[in-house]
Amino acid sequence: MSDRQYILFYKPYGVLCQFTDDSASPRSTLKEYIEIPNVYSVGRLDFDSEGLLLLTNDGQLKHHLIDPQFEHSRTYWVQVEKVPTEEALQQLREGVTIQGYRTKKAIVTRLENEPDLPARNPPIRFRANIPTAWIELTLTEGKNRQVRKMTAAVGFPTLRLVRVAIAHLRLDDLEVGKWRMLTDYELQELRAKVLPRRLR
Structure with missing residues:
Protein backbone atom coordinates (compact mmCIF):
# COMPACT_ATOMS: atom_id res chain seq x y z
CA MET A 1 0.00 0.00 0.00
CA HIS A 72 -21.22 5.45 -5.82
CA SER A 73 -22.44 9.02 -5.65
CA ARG A 74 -21.11 12.17 -7.30
CA THR A 75 -22.62 15.54 -6.44
CA TYR A 76 -22.70 18.59 -8.70
CA TRP A 77 -23.73 22.22 -8.40
CA VAL A 78 -25.27 23.19 -11.70
CA GLN A 79 -26.11 26.68 -12.91
CA VAL A 80 -28.91 26.45 -15.45
CA GLU A 81 -30.55 28.85 -17.83
CA LYS A 82 -33.94 30.05 -16.53
CA VAL A 83 -35.51 28.95 -13.27
CA PRO A 84 -36.44 25.26 -13.30
CA THR A 85 -39.97 24.28 -12.39
CA GLU A 86 -40.73 21.68 -9.74
CA GLU A 87 -42.02 19.48 -12.56
CA ALA A 88 -38.63 19.66 -14.30
CA LEU A 89 -36.79 18.88 -11.06
CA GLN A 90 -39.04 15.88 -10.50
CA GLN A 91 -38.30 14.64 -14.01
CA LEU A 92 -34.58 14.77 -13.20
CA ARG A 93 -35.20 12.88 -9.97
CA GLU A 94 -37.14 10.13 -11.70
CA GLY A 95 -34.82 9.84 -14.69
CA VAL A 96 -34.91 11.24 -18.21
CA THR A 97 -34.23 9.65 -21.58
CA ILE A 98 -31.12 10.88 -23.36
CA GLN A 99 -30.05 9.32 -26.65
CA GLY A 100 -32.15 6.23 -25.98
CA TYR A 101 -30.83 5.76 -22.43
CA ARG A 102 -32.95 6.23 -19.32
CA THR A 103 -30.94 7.81 -16.51
CA LYS A 104 -31.11 6.37 -13.02
CA LYS A 105 -32.96 8.09 -10.23
CA ALA A 106 -31.12 11.13 -8.89
CA ILE A 107 -31.27 13.41 -5.85
CA VAL A 108 -32.09 16.91 -7.05
CA THR A 109 -32.78 20.10 -5.11
CA ARG A 110 -32.90 23.74 -6.11
CA LEU A 111 -30.42 25.87 -4.20
CA GLU A 112 -32.07 28.93 -2.68
CA ASN A 113 -28.88 30.97 -2.92
CA GLU A 114 -26.00 31.04 -5.35
CA PRO A 115 -23.24 28.80 -3.93
CA ASP A 116 -20.02 30.32 -2.69
CA LEU A 117 -17.72 29.43 -5.57
CA PRO A 118 -14.69 31.14 -7.10
CA ALA A 119 -15.46 33.17 -10.22
CA ARG A 120 -15.07 31.18 -13.40
CA ASN A 121 -12.47 32.25 -15.91
CA PRO A 122 -13.84 33.01 -18.42
CA PRO A 123 -17.23 33.83 -16.87
CA ILE A 124 -20.43 32.47 -18.34
CA ARG A 125 -22.18 34.70 -20.85
CA PHE A 126 -24.52 37.04 -19.01
CA ARG A 127 -27.91 37.85 -20.55
CA ALA A 128 -29.93 40.39 -18.64
CA ASN A 129 -33.32 39.16 -19.90
CA ILE A 130 -32.77 35.50 -19.01
CA PRO A 131 -32.55 34.55 -15.32
CA THR A 132 -30.44 31.67 -14.06
CA ALA A 133 -30.70 29.31 -11.08
CA TRP A 134 -28.56 26.74 -9.28
CA ILE A 135 -29.46 23.14 -8.52
CA GLU A 136 -27.65 20.40 -6.61
CA LEU A 137 -27.71 17.07 -8.40
CA THR A 138 -26.38 13.75 -7.06
CA LEU A 139 -25.90 10.88 -9.50
CA THR A 140 -24.76 7.29 -9.10
CA GLU A 141 -23.62 6.96 -12.71
CA GLY A 142 -21.38 8.95 -15.02
CA LYS A 143 -22.34 8.84 -18.68
CA ASN A 144 -20.63 11.19 -21.14
CA ARG A 145 -21.77 14.79 -20.46
CA GLN A 146 -24.71 13.35 -18.56
CA VAL A 147 -25.58 16.33 -16.36
CA ARG A 148 -25.64 18.71 -19.32
CA LYS A 149 -27.78 16.33 -21.36
CA MET A 150 -30.18 15.81 -18.45
CA THR A 151 -30.84 19.49 -17.77
CA ALA A 152 -31.18 20.19 -21.49
CA ALA A 153 -33.70 17.35 -21.80
CA VAL A 154 -36.02 19.07 -19.32
CA GLY A 155 -35.60 22.49 -20.92
CA PHE A 156 -32.98 24.14 -18.69
CA PRO A 157 -29.54 24.09 -20.33
CA THR A 158 -26.45 23.95 -18.13
CA LEU A 159 -24.37 27.13 -18.04
CA ARG A 160 -21.82 26.16 -15.38
CA LEU A 161 -21.07 22.75 -13.88
CA VAL A 162 -19.01 22.14 -10.74
CA ARG A 163 -18.50 18.74 -9.13
CA VAL A 164 -18.41 19.28 -5.38
CA ALA A 165 -18.27 15.71 -4.04
CA ILE A 166 -17.23 12.16 -4.88
CA ALA A 167 -18.78 9.83 -2.31
CA HIS A 168 -17.98 11.57 1.02
Missing part, protein backbone atom coordinates in the same frame (compact mmCIF):
# COMPACT_ATOMS: atom_id res chain seq x y z
CA SER A 2 2.93 2.38 0.57
CA ASP A 3 3.40 3.10 -3.15
CA ARG A 4 -0.25 3.96 -3.69
CA GLN A 5 -1.16 7.60 -4.30
CA TYR A 6 -4.54 9.24 -3.68
CA ILE A 7 -4.94 12.85 -4.76
CA LEU A 8 -7.81 15.32 -4.62
CA PHE A 9 -7.60 18.07 -7.25
CA TYR A 10 -9.80 21.11 -7.94
CA LYS A 11 -9.88 21.05 -11.74
CA PRO A 12 -10.28 24.47 -13.30
CA TYR A 13 -12.48 25.24 -16.28
CA GLY A 14 -10.70 24.58 -19.57
CA VAL A 15 -8.41 21.77 -18.44
CA LEU A 16 -8.42 18.23 -19.86
CA CYS A 17 -8.68 15.29 -17.44
CA GLN A 18 -5.50 13.76 -18.83
CA PHE A 19 -1.80 14.49 -18.82
CA THR A 20 -1.24 14.87 -22.56
CA ASP A 21 -3.09 16.36 -25.51
CA ASP A 22 -2.02 15.33 -28.97
CA SER A 23 -4.51 17.51 -30.82
CA ALA A 24 -3.39 20.08 -33.40
CA SER A 25 -4.06 22.89 -30.91
CA PRO A 26 -3.00 21.48 -27.53
CA ARG A 27 -5.10 22.46 -24.54
CA SER A 28 -4.28 22.69 -20.85
CA THR A 29 -3.84 19.30 -19.17
CA LEU A 30 -3.31 17.91 -15.68
CA LYS A 31 0.45 17.96 -16.30
CA GLU A 32 0.45 21.72 -15.71
CA TYR A 33 -0.88 21.21 -12.18
CA ILE A 34 0.15 17.79 -10.84
CA GLU A 35 3.73 16.54 -10.81
CA ILE A 36 3.04 13.11 -9.31
CA PRO A 37 3.86 10.40 -11.90
CA ASN A 38 1.65 7.49 -12.93
CA VAL A 39 -1.63 8.62 -11.38
CA TYR A 40 -4.85 8.71 -13.37
CA SER A 41 -8.21 10.38 -12.90
CA VAL A 42 -11.05 8.33 -11.48
CA GLY A 43 -13.73 9.10 -14.03
CA ARG A 44 -13.72 12.36 -15.92
CA LEU A 45 -14.79 15.95 -15.79
CA ASP A 46 -15.42 17.60 -19.14
CA PHE A 47 -13.03 20.25 -20.45
CA ASP A 48 -15.70 22.87 -19.75
CA SER A 49 -16.61 21.57 -16.28
CA GLU A 50 -14.91 22.31 -12.96
CA GLY A 51 -14.49 20.80 -9.56
CA LEU A 52 -13.39 17.74 -7.66
CA LEU A 53 -11.22 15.14 -9.33
CA LEU A 54 -9.75 12.08 -7.63
CA LEU A 55 -6.52 10.68 -9.05
CA THR A 56 -4.84 7.45 -8.05
CA ASN A 57 -2.66 4.55 -9.17
CA ASP A 58 -4.86 2.13 -7.21
CA GLY A 59 -6.62 0.27 -10.02
CA GLN A 60 -8.82 -1.76 -7.71
CA LEU A 61 -10.26 1.30 -5.98
CA LYS A 62 -10.66 3.11 -9.28
CA HIS A 63 -12.65 0.21 -10.73
CA HIS A 64 -15.04 0.10 -7.78
CA LEU A 65 -15.59 3.85 -7.95
CA ILE A 66 -16.35 4.16 -11.66
CA ASP A 67 -18.15 0.91 -12.48
CA PRO A 68 -21.87 1.85 -12.49
CA GLN A 69 -22.87 -1.45 -10.87
CA PHE A 70 -21.47 -0.15 -7.55
CA GLU A 71 -23.52 3.08 -7.67
CA LEU A 169 -14.99 13.53 -0.35
CA ARG A 170 -15.72 17.22 -0.89
CA LEU A 171 -14.05 20.31 -2.34
CA ASP A 172 -14.29 22.18 0.97
CA ASP A 173 -11.29 24.56 1.24
CA LEU A 174 -9.36 23.29 -1.78
CA GLU A 175 -8.48 26.17 -4.11
CA VAL A 176 -8.93 26.10 -7.88
CA GLY A 177 -5.94 24.46 -9.55
CA LYS A 178 -4.59 23.06 -6.26
CA TRP A 179 -4.32 19.46 -5.05
CA ARG A 180 -3.64 17.56 -1.87
CA MET A 181 -3.20 13.97 -0.74
CA LEU A 182 -6.08 12.21 0.98
CA THR A 183 -5.63 11.93 4.70
CA ASP A 184 -5.32 8.47 6.22
CA TYR A 185 -8.78 8.85 7.70
CA GLU A 186 -10.32 9.89 4.37
CA LEU A 187 -8.70 6.95 2.63
CA GLN A 188 -9.84 4.46 5.27
CA GLU A 189 -13.38 5.80 5.02
CA LEU A 190 -13.31 5.70 1.22
CA ARG A 191 -12.08 2.12 1.15
CA ALA A 192 -14.74 1.14 3.70
CA LYS A 193 -17.47 2.71 1.55
CA VAL A 194 -16.24 1.49 -1.81
CA LEU A 195 -14.55 -1.88 -1.43
CA PRO A 196 -16.00 -5.19 -0.28
CA ARG A 197 -14.68 -6.21 3.12
CA ARG A 198 -12.32 -8.84 1.67
CA LEU A 199 -10.48 -6.17 -0.39
CA ARG A 200 -10.03 -3.42 2.23
